[in-house]
Amino acid sequence: MTKYSQFGDQFDSDSGTRQLMDDLGEVLNSGRAIMNLGGGNPGTIPRIRQLFHEQMQATLDDGRFDAIAGQYDGPQGHRPFLDALAGLLRRRFGWDVDASNIATTAGSQASFFILFNMFAGMTRQGHARHILFPLTPEYIGYADVGLQANSVRSVRPSIEIIDEHTFKYRIDFGALDITPDVAAVCVSRPTNPTGNVVTDDELGRLVALTREYNVPLIIDNAYGLPFPNIVFSEVSPVFDKHTILCMSLSKLGLPGLRTGIIVAAPEIIQTITSVNAITMLANGSLGASLVTELINSGQIESLCEKEIKPFYLEKALQARAWCSEYFTGINYYLHKTEGAIFLWAWFPDLPISDIELYERLKRRDVLVLAGRHFFPGLGQHWEHTEQCLRISYAQDPESVRRGIEIIGEELRRAFDK
Numbered sequence: 001m002t003k004y005s006q007f008g009d010q011f012d013s014d015s016g017t018r019q020l021m022d023d024l025g026e027v028l029n030s031g032r033a034i035m036n037l038g039g040g041n042p043g044t045i046p047r048i049r050q051l052f053h054e055q056m057q058a059t060l061d062d063g064r065f066d067a068i069a070g071q072y073d074g075p076q077g078h079r080p081f082l083d084a085l086a087g088l089l090r091r092r093f094g095w096d097v098d099a100s101n102i103a104t105t106a107g108s109q110a111s112f113f114i115l116f117n118m119f120a121g122m123t124r125q126g127h128a129r130h131i132l133f134p135l136t137p138e139y140i141g142y143a144d145v146g147l148q149a150n151s152v153r154s155v156r157p158s159i160e161i162i163d164e165h166t167f168k169y170r171i172d173f174g175a176l177d178i179t180p181d182v183a184a185v186c187v188s189r190p191t192n193p194t195g196n197v198v199t200d201d202e203l204g205r206l207v208a209l210t211r212e213y214n215v216p217l218i219i220d221n222a223y224g225l226p227f228p229n230i231v232f233s234e235v236s237p238v239f240d241k242h243t244i245l246c247m248s249l250s251k252l253g254l255p256g257l258r259t260g261i262i263v264a265a266p267e268i269i270q271t272i273t274s275v276n277a278i279t280m281l282a283n284g285s286l287g288a289s290l291v292t293e294l295i296n297s298g299q300i301e302s303l304c305e306k307e308i309k310p311f312y313l314e315k316a317l318q319a320r321a322w323c324s325e326y327f328t329g330i331n332y333y334l335h336k337t338e339g340a341i342f343l344w345a346w347f348p349d350l351p352i353s354d355i356e357l358y359e360r361l362k363r364r365d366v367l368v369l370a371g372r373h374f375f376p377g378l379g380q381h382w383e384h385t386e387q388c389l390r391i392s393y394a395q396d397p398e399s400v401r402r403g404i405e406i407i408g409e410e411l412r413r414a415f416d417k
């Protein structure tokens with residue numbers, strides 16, 4: 001057996017993120033018609049795709065492609081993009097930011113690897129610190145990025161039942177304890193996997209608490225404003241000196257170009273820039289370059305408002321309607337859909353585990369994600385974690401419809417036994 005370091009061993013064990021990405025690879029390579037309700041791939045929006053083609057053509061025609069592909073960019077990111085984004089954030093939200101507040105990475109997932117390990121783990125004084133998630137379920141990708149054991153902890157939420165088939169998780173502020181070993185607090189907004197959007201009031205309380213305890217508040221804005229703006233409720237984004245806002249070009253339609261964005265205080269950006277230089281030399285700038293003109297012209301905001309948001313809202317409503325049709329007679333709840341690209345289904349009386357349900361669905365060529373992967377750092381038994389599924393509604397409507405129909409059939413089969 002190969003002898004690894006602790007670092008190697010950590011990556012050698014099973015993780016939900018690896019399973020998710022393997023499943024996505026299987027969809028691409030199997031040659032079978034798999035119904036992909038699993039991964040976080042964005043949907044294909046023809047108008048957006050056409051715009052990226054046009055930008056790519058312009059980049060080739062005016063020589064920018066040669067400049068981008070033929071040399072290393074700076075480790076902080078593509079300067080025209082950093083300036084353009086700072087301009088957008090000033091214009092749109094009035095934030096006091098410039099290029100010194102922004103760095104790019106090889107995707108948000110890489111941002112979290114850097115940030116979690118920058119803050120959590122052993123301090124020079126020998127104190128172990130962790131990242132606190134004030135609300136679970138939370139994004140699967142956070143689960144395994146911390147290099148030290150126990151580098152994440154999460155708080156069980158309260159559940160608000162909204163109607164016969166709808167619920168919403170709320171932050172349980174009574175249980176939220178910012179102890180001295182909390183290195184940073186992190187929340188995705190909108191939340192993957194649930195489609196929850198932490199309310200302005202909840203976020204305001206988190207901002208106040210983290211400011212009081214002097215710990216950074218990391219806000220994962222992969223689906224948020226100003227882009228891709230897959231947010232169906234009325235909420236405001238937040239930024240100040242102690243917040244670290246993570247953004248991405250993935251859900252805009254460019255996941256393969258691996259572009260993550262971090263907006264934070266300049267000293268934090270400087271550390272991230274050093275990590276980029278040491279681990280990557282520089283990141284690829286093609287994604288950043290393709291959207292720079294769209295940001296400068298203001299086009300990106302109208303595209304998100306007129307194309308991206310309605311595209312996902314329609315899909316969300318349609319997927320919920322299919323659940324009502326195909327889950328009839330089953331005791332189920334869906335999380336209130338306020339953003340992102342997923343339905344989060346909870347089956348309180350599920351007679352089999354979420355993993356067994358996932359396996360049975362996979363055998364029928366339906367990919368979903370078992371709910372238990374989305375409770376990183378919970379550290380306590382809660383049967384709820386084994387009663388949920390994440391269902392992506394981003395892909396083609398017929399796959400989503402048929403996939404939900406098969407989920408209904410498998411649930412009924414499990415309940416009937």
Ligand SMILES: Cc1ncc(COP(=O)(O)O)c(C=O)c1O
Nearest residue numbers: 040107108109188192222248250
């Ligand atoms: C909440 C959230 N954060 C981060 C990511 C990672 O995105 P990226 O493609 O930028 O690494 C995802 C991807 O699904 C996500 O859903």
